[in-house]
Amino acid sequence: MDLDAYVAEHRGEWHRLEALSGRRRLSAAEADELVALYQRAATHLSVLRSRSPEPGLVAELSQLVLRARGRITGRPRPSWAAVGRFLLVGFPGAVYRAWPWWCAVATGFSLLSGFLIWYVAGHPDTAAAFVGEEAAAELVRSGFAGYYTEFSAPTFAFHLWTHNAWLAAQCLASGVLVVPVFWLLWQNALNIGVVGGVMVSYGRADVFFGMITPHGLLELTGVFVAAGVGLRTAWAWIAPPPRLTRGRAVAEAGRSAVLAAVGLVGVFAVSAGLEAFVTPAPLPAALRIGAGAAVWLAFLAYVVVLGRRAVGGSCVAPDTAAGSTVDTPGLRAGRGI
Structure with missing residues (x-):
């Protein structure tokens, strides 16, 4: 696999996923987009882990996927x-x-x-x-x-x-x-x-x-x-x-x-x-x-x-x-x- 070509092809999606994960409020369309990008990024991460020897890129994408997952599922908050x-x-x-x-x-x-x-x-x-x-x-x-x-x-x-x-x-x-x-x-x-x-x-x-x-x-x-x-x-x-x-x-x-x-x-x-x-x-x-x-x-x-x-x-x-x-x-x- 050509790592540079693969990253160049999907880098835009990752940036968009990062931007949506950091927003406090999302519209219905943006929420759907967040879920779709999260699923793609998780697939990309799986491919990179199995085929790429670049640990820095794998770590970076892992953090992005975790942030997106947390944004989708929400963080449990203690309550009375x-x-x-x-x-x-x-x-x-x-x-x-x-x-x-x-x-x-x-x-x-x-x-x-x-x-x-x-x-x-x-x-x-x-x-x-x-x-x-x-x-x-x-x-x-x-x-x-x-x-x-x-x-x-x-x-x-x-x-x-x-x-x-x-x-x-x-x-x-x-x-x-x-x-x-x-x-x-x-x-x-x-x-x-x-x-x-x-x-x-x-x-x-x-x-x-x-x-x-x-x-x-x-x-x-x-x-x-x-x-x-x-x-x-x-x-x-x-x-x-x-x-x-x-x-x-x-x-x-x-x-x-x-x-x-x-x-x-x-x-x-x-x-x-x-x-x-x-x-x-x-x-x-x-x-x-x-x-x-x-x-x-x-x-x-x-x-x-x-x-x-x-x-x-x-x-x-x-x-x-x-x-x-x-x-x-x-x-x-x-x-x-």
Whole structure:
């Protein structure tokens, strides 16, 4: 192919396509012309890629074709309507679809943590083996309560937000492998069990539950949701529904996981605010726990009411589809709640 002759023959069309692509408004005739020139330019680009060794010309024409395609198809723009749909349909729907999974995770985690607290409280030598006698005494005297006032509230809130969002991201991303999710949950359950057991054994159960409950209800629910959604993605790979291929089932579950991941960033922002500003506040424990419980119940109502509505209005049925800990005082090597 004579490259110079080919370019000379079509250069005028390319210039015209460039001019039309740069205009803000086009008449009906100009829009039709733009589409026709775009199709020709795409053909020219295909010919040049297969027959021409001139990378500069190929790059130039590639950019022109991309600009023209963008002018034809339009560029998606963020809108408040999209944000509203995400908050009212996308996120609650994604969480509600996975409710059997994260409810099962929450039940198992609570039973395991409760057992560990009971066992460590009844066997002080176990707590000493984990943290040491002096560290346990320091934890009871001031370490546990002091953790929540160690830094300024805004700095503490930002640290908690990023830490817990990262933990949730690990649960979601590693869900398809199953084992890493259970390892992350075990680390957190062990942390809570040891710290809670130490506090209970020293007669400070009121301090432990009074300070962990205001933020822990929402914070741990966010972790349960992340783990449940991740495990749901794994199950879509292990046992896809009969109506879907394995790849399609994983893709659908993965899309729900992305929606859940984005929404959980906001959930952890709220729980971080509770932990930084409400948990250490000089208020009676009943008021602090009541505030945290109200926010937690509001989140559950939001998921159940809007999520059920979102799932009911879609064609997707609810069932189709290294280590970190939740940031907590006590075990400084892997701090959680």
